[in-house]
Amino acid sequence: MKVCVIGTGYVGLVTGVCLAVTGHSVLCIDNNAAKVKLMQSGQSPIYEPGLDELMQSTMQAGQLSFSTDLAAGVDHSDIIFIAVGTPALPTGESDTRAVEAVARGIGTHLNGGYKVIVNKSTVPIGSGDWVKQLVLEGVAEQGQSITGFDVVSNPEFLREGSAIYDTLNPDRIVLGGNSETAIQQMQDLYLPIIQRQCAEDPALPPVPVVVTDLASAEMIKYAANSFLATKISFINEVANICDRVGADVTQVAKGIGLDSRIGPKFLQAGIGWGGSCFPKDVAALMHTAADYGYNAPLLKAAVTTNRNQRLLVVEKLQQVLKILKGKTIGLLGLTFKPNTDDLRDAPAIDIIAQLHRLGAKVKAYDPLLSSGAHPADLDHVELVAGPVSLAMGCDALVLVTDWQEFLSLDYGSLTEAMQTPIMIDGRNALEPKALVQAGFQYVGIGRPAPVPPKIDTVQTAVAV
Known part of the structure; x- marks a missing residue:
């Protein structure tokens, strides 16, 4: 099938690439020309394990392409995905201006053929009918007659760091809509995934498809x-x-x-x-x-x-170090979870702000962020190139992100570089006894501290 994905953020790009993997012809549209040029060269603008390789292979196979031309995307496609960002406003509601602009834009370029317009963006409940109205307004702006289209809600359930797996091996596919034709077309689109043709274990039963009304799909x-x-x-x-x-x-x-x-x-x-x-x-x-x-x-x-x-680790640092002013704290990891470079609303940001307020110096090592550009959220943080550099001169370490790399470090070598070997395990991901044996004072979250091993002493008789 011919598919257009509008918006190449995390959801849009992964969706487009994975649909191309399953054999569809996918054209991804974005209004950021520099970003499109980067993707046309086979490079992903986001970090997701395996994404670059899949992009390049599907592009070489002629299944995936990128453009800034919305009209070309609409003309190309049987199914059009709206996958633009809907960031949170200070009030808590979603900023849907990008969805509004895209929906109207689709309407201005409809050419008379039947289209299924899919809300992949996370939108407020009730947005299905709103998007339909916006598309119709776009049609009217061009003085066209009403063309055939239906709106479907198809929410995503991707986990950063395993988004490709989640797309090709979903727990379920949710389709919300009022048109049997549109729902059937979406089921045909997802048939290779439903039948697990790309699954690691094709013997698994077919992926469940949940068909609902628009509002229920959005609520799910x-x-x-x-x-x-x-x-x-x-x-x-x-x-x-x-x-x-x-x-x-x-x-x-x-x-x-x-x-x-x-x-x-x-x-x-x-x-x-x-x-x-x-x-x-x-x-x-x-x-x-x-x-x-x-x-x-x-x-x-x-x-x-x-x-x-989020600030519990700071309290635990105060319990073991007392005054934090003038102390050096090292953070193992910064991103909100492993296998991503995403700092959006990461607990590390709040921890850093509180430590800085209390007068502590903060160092950090993250496998993806340490060697790259210095994000604005980390202005008061010394980014270092590895765990040993991180431990150098620290009064305590805090495991913030449970990267696999951190689960098998030589922690004994870190204690030698530290002022005081204290480990706050903010993810309960480390083995407490192993840390104690390595010389650390271990502090977990809701875990009793292990008892340090006893040191055998040998008494010798002294001749008088």
Whole structure:
């Protein structure tokens, strides 16, 4: 099928590339000429493992191309994805100006053939009918007669760092719409994925397809992310109680996660959630609830718990170091999760701001950020090139992002470079006994500190 994807941010680019992988002819449109030129050279403007390689192979096969020409994209396609950004405004609602501009633009270029217009952007509940009206306004602006099109909501559930896998091996595909023709066309588009033709395990059953009305599809996206965020906030609250009563939250999480009604995922206590999706989607759902006269107290509590959790490592640093003014703190990782260079709403940003306010010097090492451009959010941070450089002269280290690299470091070599070998494990990802054996004072989140190994002493008789 012929597909146009408008917007080549995280969702749009990954969607376009993966649809090209499944055999469709995909034209990705973006109004940023420099960005398009970069992609035309086979380079991705975002970091996602494996994305560059898939871009290049599908481009060479003639399945994927890039352009700034919206008219060409509309003319090219049977299915048009709107995948532009909808960042959060200070009020919590989504900024939908880009969606509005694109929807009207599509209308001005409709050529009379039937099109399915797909909302892939995360948009406020009720946006399906709004987008349809905007497309019709674009048609009217050109003095055209109404052409055939339908609007479908097809929310994304990608995880940064594993977005390609998630696209080709989804837990489900959600399609919201009122047109049987449009829904059938979308099912045909996704048939290779539904039948797991690109799956690592093709023996798995077909991917479930959930067909709903437009509003329910939009709500599914918000409800899914809000539930996961709330689940993380819940286990963090349990961890804080564990800290006070001497229980181990990792054992608690294992015990409750074996309950099939709960499940083990998103039960790793730590410094909380961040990134571009959870904060924005929870805020948008609370804003929608308020628009309709509902307070959403559970979601508000999840947000408050998460906000407080980010600064818990600073409190733990104060407990072991007392005064932080004049101390040097090293952060292992900065991004909000591993396998991404994304700093959007990362807990590290709040931790850095608080440490700086308290007079501490902050150093950091992140596998993707240390050697690149210095982001504005890190103005007060000394970025270094490796873990040993990070440990040099530090009074404590904090594991902020659980990169795989950090799980197998030679921590014994780090203690030798530090002023005081203290490790705050902000992700409960390290092995406490191994850290203690390496010479660290280990402090986790809701985990009792291991007892240092006893040192055998040999008594010798002294002759008088």
